[in-house]
Amino acid sequence: MKNQEVRAKICRNLPRLEYKKYSYLVAAPLDKTDFEPQIIIIYGNPAQISRLVQSEVYATGNTVASESGGAFACCAEVTVPMLMNKCQMVLTGGGDRVIAQTQDREVAFAIPSSKIDSIVEGLEQTHKAGMRYPAPSFLLYQAQFPPDFGQLMDYLRG
Numbered sequence: 130m131k132n133q134e135v136r137a138k139i140c141r142n143l144p145r146l147e148y149k150k151y152s153y154l155v156a157a158p159l160d161k162t163d164f165e166p167q168i169i170i171i172y173g174n175p176a177q178i179s180r181l182v183q184s185e186v187y188a189t190g191n192t193v194a195s196e197s198g199g200a201f202a203c204c205a206e207v208t209v210p211m212l213m214n215k216c217q218m219v220l221t222g223g224g225d226r227v228i229a230q231t232q233d234r235e236v237a238f239a240i241p242s243s244k245i246d247s248i249v250e251g252l253e254q255t256h257k258a259g260m261r262y263p264a265p266s267f268l269l270y271q272a273q274f275p276p277d278f279g280q281l282m283d284y285l286r287g
Contacts, residue, residue, distance in 0.1 A: 143201055144208040154207070167242055168210050172225075172235045178218060180262045181238045184251030185216045188244070193218050206239040214241050216248070 159169060171181065182193045195218040196205065202222035209217045217239045225231040240248055
């Protein structure tokens with residue numbers, strides 16, 4: 130059956146942690162942790178997450194790649210950062226919505242704890258360079274004012 134073949138292929142291609150190396154996954158809001166997290170996952174709208182991407186690019190010079198299978202977001206949020214020690218931008222899945230209460234308008238950004246300092250520095254430096262959230266969309270806008278009254282009257286007279 131094709132569905133079983135597709136599911137098997139998906140499962141074969143998922144990144145995996147070494148079998149029996151880890152016994153537990155402990156998760157908590159960052160401000161309530163009493164342990165040192167290995168991965169920090171930040172949920173936000175795409176514009177907010179783009180600031181984290183800019184920060185990682187500033188720190189490493191490499192783009193942030195993202196893969197999505199429409200499900201199994203935890204593999205990208207936890208497994209990839211742990212195995213490869215790299216940040217990951219992730220389209221959230223059903224588990225994120227049910228367990229983490231992620232909203233439909235949010236995406237995730239997973240940061241290995243070894244990269245937190247460089248992400249913070251990247252945020253500071255890219256902010257100094259003019260990258261902001263919210264983006265100053267009218268930064269280059271130049272307002273055009275109507276002519277003064279005399280010019281307006283000349284125009285109306287023809």
